Amino acid sequence: MKININDITAAPKQLSYGEEVGELNERLGRGVRDFQVATMRVDVEYYRAGLDLFFQGAVHGDVVGNCARCLEEYPFRVDGRFTRVLTPRVAAATGGGQLSADVRELSTYAGEDVDLTPLVYDEAILALPTRALCAEGCRGLCTRCGANLNEGACGCAQPAAATPHLRAK
Numbered sequence: 001m002k003i004n005i006n007d008i009t010a011a012p013k014q015l016s017y018g019e020e021v022g023e024l025n026e027r028l029g030r031g032v033r034d035f036q037v038a039t040m041r042v043d044v045e046y047y048r049a050g051l052d053l054f055f056q057g058a059v060h061g062d063v064v065g066n067c068a069r070c071l072e073e074y075p076f077r078v079d080g081r082f083t084r085v086l087t088p089r090v091a092a093a094t095g096g097g098q099l100s101a102d103v104r105e106l107s108t109y110a111g112e113d114v115d116l117t118p119l120v121y122d123e124a125i126l127a128l129p130t131r132a133l134c135a136e137g138c139r140g141l142c143t144r145c146g147a148n149l150n151e152g153a154c155g156c157a158q159p160a161a162a163t164p165h166l167r168a169k
């Protein structure tokens with residue numbers, strides 16, 4: 001979602017919209033975390049103070065996770081809040097900092113409009129859990145027969161390793 005910088009005034013404005021998730025899912029697909037975002041809504045308030053542009057709001061995503069233990073897909077919702085201040089890129093560049101290209105991209109603006117999409121993607125990724133688990137207590141799959149143990153015990157005998165034994169050396 002792009003906002004023309006001439007529309008960003010000292011008087012705060014509100015915007016609610018549905019963000020495209022295609023590129024976000026491509027990014028997520030390249031990572032190790034197994035999530036796909038179905039839909040994302042963004043509520044944002046924006047205004048300017050001098051040359052600085054302020055954005056604050058929330059991202060709400062409907063996400064499908066792929067459980068790392070039982071491999072089942074499970075839907076959940078993420079909500080993240082964000083506040084960003086963007087400074088003009090030229091001023092930031094002369095600031096002398098050794099900012100990486102990514103950081104500069106996310107903290108400065110240049111040109112006619114501000115693209116909210118990278119900021120919103122960033123927040124959505126930060127809001128995701130570190131591991132995809134359908135539930136904290138997910139029992140996973142039986143290592144012998146592959147049955148989903150959340151659906152009940154399988155017929156396999158309890159593996160010996162599950163019972164701690166003290167063994168003399």
Ligand SMILES: [Zn+2]
Nearest residue numbers: 067070134138
């Ligand atoms: Zn699971």
Ligand SMILES: [Zn+2]
Nearest residue numbers: 142145154156
């Ligand atoms: Zn089993």
